[in-house]
Amino acid sequence: MLLTDNPIQGADGDRYGFRAHADVLCAAIVATEDLPLTVGVFGPWGTGKSSFMKVCQDLLRKRSVPTVWFNPWKYDQKDEIWHALIQSVLTEIAQDLEERRLKGDLALRERMAGALERIRRLSQAAAWLLARRAAGPLTAGVVTADDVAAAQTALTEPGTETYLHVNRFEEDFKEVVATYTDGGRLVLFIDDLDRCTPDAAITVLDSLKLFLGEGACAFVLAMDYQVVAEAAARRFHSENPDEARGRQYLEKLIHFPYHLPGVSxxxxxxxxxxxxxxxxxxxxxxxxxxxxxxxxxxxxxxxxxxxxxxxxxxxxxxxxxxxxxxxxxxxxxxxxxxxxxxxxxxxxxxxxxxxxxxxxxxxxxxxxxxxxxxxxxxxxxxxxxxxxxxxxxxxxxxxxxxxxxxxxxxxxxxxxxxxxxxxxxxxxxxxxxxxxxxxxxxxxx
Known part of the structure; x- marks a missing residue:
């Protein structure tokens, strides 16, 4: 009999007493009014961070709170990783909105269609920002490779409305989230940051502020605090890393540090x-x-x-x-x-x-x-x-x-x-x- 390293997939599979703690954290996320909110789930390697977050995701879904899961370690390059993050969020929202559009009345269909068009423009803007990288495979169906090529041409023409749209990315994303959640909140789970290269891990953290920092979102990040703090320290001082500077970076970014309860x-x-x-x-x-x-x-x-x-x-x-x-x-x-x-x-x-x-x-x-x-x-x-x-x-x-x-x-x-x-x-x-x-x-x- 061989055992896998796969995380448990929901609250019903909890074997280590995570559910009671996850209930408390999820209740706090749902009750938080001042968004966006960033929660750091801290714990050493192998202690249960992914399973704990899967329990949280399941509990939130049972409360009808929409969630998105993202694994940044699948992407090696800095530009790929922030692009994949944005496209993953947009794709999941788009798929859900499309289902609602097809099932709704005329007014709902019109509202969903408007949100879907805004998502499409956001996806094109992100593809343009990727600047001639192999964007097509990363768009996950929201925008095709031909769309990317067209967007790169259109967005570089001076004075066009689409070019200015890049500067409205945060505001448009905020409106998309508001439509998607019916005025509620979106919870984005980001797992295994400590498995990424230092540059990739910090790029993910920067992207949350740079592109998604105005939406009604709660970002739940799983990481080994020491590993990511050291990555941040190397970001600021590559030759002589300042650990205190790395910790300060995380303290400014993480609104609520949650240290994973120990497994008995x-x-x-x-x-x-x-x-x-x-x-x-x-x-x-x-x-x-x-x-x-x-x-x-x-x-x-x-x-x-x-x-x-x-x-x-x-x-x-x-x-x-x-x-x-x-x-x-x-x-x-x-x-x-x-x-x-x-x-x-x-x-x-x-x-x-x-x-x-x-x-x-x-x-x-x-x-x-x-x-x-x-x-x-x-x-x-x-x-x-x-x-x-x-x-x-x-x-x-x-x-x-x-x-x-x-x-x-x-x-x-x-x-x-x-x-x-x-x-x-x-x-x-x-x-x-x-x-x-x-x-x-x-x-x-």
């Missing part, structure tokens, strides 16, 4: 316990103690651990004459956690299996590590705590004694295939060139 480890256990295929481990207090010490209450990392453990257990059962013991599976779990959290230590174990025992002895006999072991401990902060947590000497648990060299060789060979890349490698391979995290879409995130 107990709720993670309840949700994932039955996902572990080996029944000897599913209810093992030793396994869940290992998981909590290694990954705390980070739903995404725990799910990835469960995936790796299930695959490892299946691989170890390939020899039906020698099924894996509970002892071996617990050691497989510890080695998997080490591979994910401390890849340097995992590599050292492959060449020197005795290092596990030496670390265990030093921790419980209160002796100092020496030589290469000391350097290894310094390079892998937290590894001694993890090994101490799963030590056979620990009272109250039944952890096995350290694995033999033969067991370590077997398990490290299997985990090289089933354990996936270490956390550090995953982040490096999928992140932006500047080092911002980008490890895939949130599950519970």
């Amino acid at each position: 480890f107990e709720s993670i256990v309840r949700h994932l316990q039955h996902k572990i295929t080996d029944t000897r481990l599913a209810g093992s207090q030793e396994l869940w103690e290992l998981v909590e010490v290694a990954f705390e209450a980070n739903p995404r990392r725990v799910r990835r651990f469960v995936n790796g453990l299930n695959l490892t257990a299946m691989s170890l059962r390939l020899n039906p004459d020698d099924p894996p013991s509970r002892r071996l599976l617990l050691h497989a779990g510890t080695l998997l956690a080490l591979r994910m959290k401390h890849p340097g230590f995992f590599t050292a174990l492959q060449s020197d299996p005795g290092v596990w025992t030496r670390f265990d002895d030093s921790e419980y006999f209160k002796t100092d590590l020496s030589g290469q072991d000391r350097a290894l401990a310094a390079a892998s902060p937290g590894v001694r705590r993890l090994l101490a947590a799963v030590s056979f000497r620990r009272s109250g648990f039944e952890f096995p004694d350290p694995p033999s060299p033969t067991e370590i060789r077997l398990l490290t060979q299997v985990l090289t295939v089933t354990g996936g890349p270490p956390n550090g490698a995953a982040a490096t391979s999928s992140s932006a060139a500047d080092g911002t995290p980008g490890e895939g879409p949130d599950h519970a995130a």
Whole structure:
């Protein structure tokens, strides 16, 4: 059984207690009179931001509040990303207005037709501002490639009404939103800003003010605060980033900072316990103690651990004459956690299996590590705590004694295939060139 990283899609799928908190935030958004409003949903990678916002979106829709969802990380270039943001919003509004126009009476059809024409002009203006980029594929059906070419020609003619329209973008967008929401509000969810390159992330934030800042909108932005603040700092001082300046930028932009409520480890256990295929481990207090010490209450990392453990257990059962013991599976779990959290230590174990025992002895006999072991401990902060947590000497648990060299060789060979890349490698391979995290879409995130 493999678990995905996909976010939950609505309030009914909430497994981590987000709904009560989302109810409060949604009620505040609906009650806010002074719009536009920008809400920052802050939380580290993998803690549930996307799922929390999906719960919010579902609750708002049940209140008949229109919403739009935008994922900026799909677009690499700065000019593409602001254009895609605008076109995504306009397209969703246009599709809904067209449905209303077809179903309404004459007066409603006329009002909707006027709004649709204004949307079309806005889309043309955005395409023109894209300035000869490949705008056609980004317009998502609101305006065709031929329209873009025609608009670029018309909009550059001095004195034309359409050229002046660019300067009225904010006001026209405000009127479109008013028509679309019947005087209410539009909530725009923007996910995974911290997966974007720094320039792209800041471009999205700038675009909200530059183009959409007059409409009756609430912008709900999911991000790791520290990552985006550092991106803003680099924007202002590329050579010597000023973190305080980056924080000030976010403080001016974000009207209400909402720090995602922590997921309880107990709720993670309840949700994932039955996902572990080996029944000897599913209810093992030793396994869940290992998981909590290694990954705390980070739903995404725990799910990835469960995936790796299930695959490892299946691989170890390939020899039906020698099924894996509970002892071996617990050691497989510890080695998997080490591979994910401390890849340097995992590599050292492959060449020197005795290092596990030496670390265990030093921790419980209160002796100092020496030589290469000391350097290894310094390079892998937290590894001694993890090994101490799963030590056979620990009272109250039944952890096995350290694995033999033969067991370590077997398990490290299997985990090289089933354990996936270490956390550090995953982040490096999928992140932006500047080092911002980008490890895939949130599950519970």
